[in-house]
Amino acid sequence: MDTLVDINNVRKVYKRDAFEVPVLNGVTLEVPRGDFLALMGPSGSGKTTLLNLMAGIDRPTAGSILVDGKEISRFSETQLASWRARHVGFIFQMYNLIPVLNAAENVELPLLLTKLTKKERREHVHAALGIVGLGDRSLHYPRQLSGGQEQRVAIARAIVTDPTLLVADEPTGDLDAKNAQETLDLLQRLNTEYQKTIVMVTHDPKAAQHAKRTLHLEKGLLVNGYSLDTMASA
């Protein structure tokens, strides 16, 4: 399998007032195309930061990140926004749907940035909502949906542009067991049936079991992956 995400010796340091807080301390990681990777680790270990970096919503302090052969860490803000629109689908813990838009309109949002016609957009939205099993809820507003349904709408929004990479940050963190299971099944199906490459951050070992492989982060280092720092100190 070819590599979709290639992270090489990435460091991330956050500045909090006068203090520098190192979050990632030289992470090297490859995510093959079609992979379903779970990132686990305690709070503050740098899981979400790593996910944000490979999704292009944050920049590394050092190191390089290549996604689909492109060095995204060198992109300008405008280039990154345009790249994200075409290549990344986001799934958040709190769903983050726009409350004033109904399910179909929420799913349509990323398509507004494309050149698709209204009719084509409608067809894409219909297909995406069909995949997540919410074709009959397209006119419902987020407040009229259950948590599980909201997360499925969010997944439809993430896949509607057919992105190269799906990133999910604690996608089951706010769901009950039944809805969590349904969401994970859906992610698994997207990976197996639709060959979507998924990187998921989770605290939940049961959720991680749905992934093809799991990596652990601790104190900004991959403990069972490659880390140049780890290797150097070994």
Next chain:
Amino acid sequence: MRFLKLIRRNLFRNKLRAILTMLLLAVIFFFVATLLAILDNFESFSNAGEGANRLVVQSAISLANLLPYSHEAKIRALPGVIDTAKLQWIGAYYKEKSNFFANFAIDVDKMPTVFDDYKIDPKEFAAFQADRRGALVGVDLMKRFGWKIGDRITLKRQIFSFDPELTIRGTYVHPVQTTSVFFPMEYFDQSQPAQIRSEVGTFWVKVKDPKQMAAISQQIDAMFKNSDYPTETFTEKEFQQNFMSMMGNVKLLFTAVSSCAIFMVVLLAAITMSMSARERVTEIAVLKAIGFEQRLILGIMLTEFILLTLIGGTLGSVGAHYLYGAVDMGKVTQGFLQNFGVHARTLAICLFASAAVGVIAGGLPALRASNLRVVDGLRRVV
């Protein structure tokens, strides 16, 4: 257009807040439109005689002091003067003091030459000339009181000791001044005590060449400088402006009040818009995450804020336009505001100002929202 739905839904996401803000803007812009319309009204009154090539000669002491008829022949004899007419402000009212309007005694025979910008039907003018107690009435005043030609009206005294009893013989049309009554100077003279019978408030002088107006004006004043009745001569526009300035610097006052009102609404709108932007930090971060560029977010939010203020401004100023179109403000203000209305220019100013309020008040919240880092927005708990 693609984002219009998102803008519209966000605009009314908190309906009560949006409606209250719009109502506040509507009230402020109603007020501003009214003040600007009053200024506009004064301005058009001041410009009433523009291009008519007329000078107005009054007493150098004050407008209330009268000038002798004997001045007229000397003024008329000056080179460049076409003709002159005597005009006396009467200041009477119709039935009640609230029915006030401008009314004058005039040299009827001189109207066609000196007041040639007043359009009068020749037959009606002939009837007016023939009747010593005839009246020529502005078309809008006819409408206001529902008068018809042939109606008899009696005006009640305020300044002079007589109540003009008049028969309407005709109407006139004028670009600005359409709410006055004119009646013959002869009738006024005969009703006055002997000592003021040969005196008048103003002489109106029709001049051949507008370039000569300043020179003729100086000649007139120089001619009577050392007489018992010195004069002060103005162009018609200056005369009207002097008349208006008797009320003080109304323009400065109204402009200051309007500016304060707009400044107040900018502050209030800025508070509302900041709240609205703050509430949406996470949503804005999500939009940016899925690919909405900074400029697009800025454009969407600014459009929303401008729409908010523009709707309020439109409600207020267009509301004022229709209200003043329906209500006779001449009657309401006892003749102070004649032909009053919020015209296209005032409407345009108000709409532009309301959009500007949106830009000024919403600019900073929209800019801050668009500059938000995605990770910061997603982390924020509002």
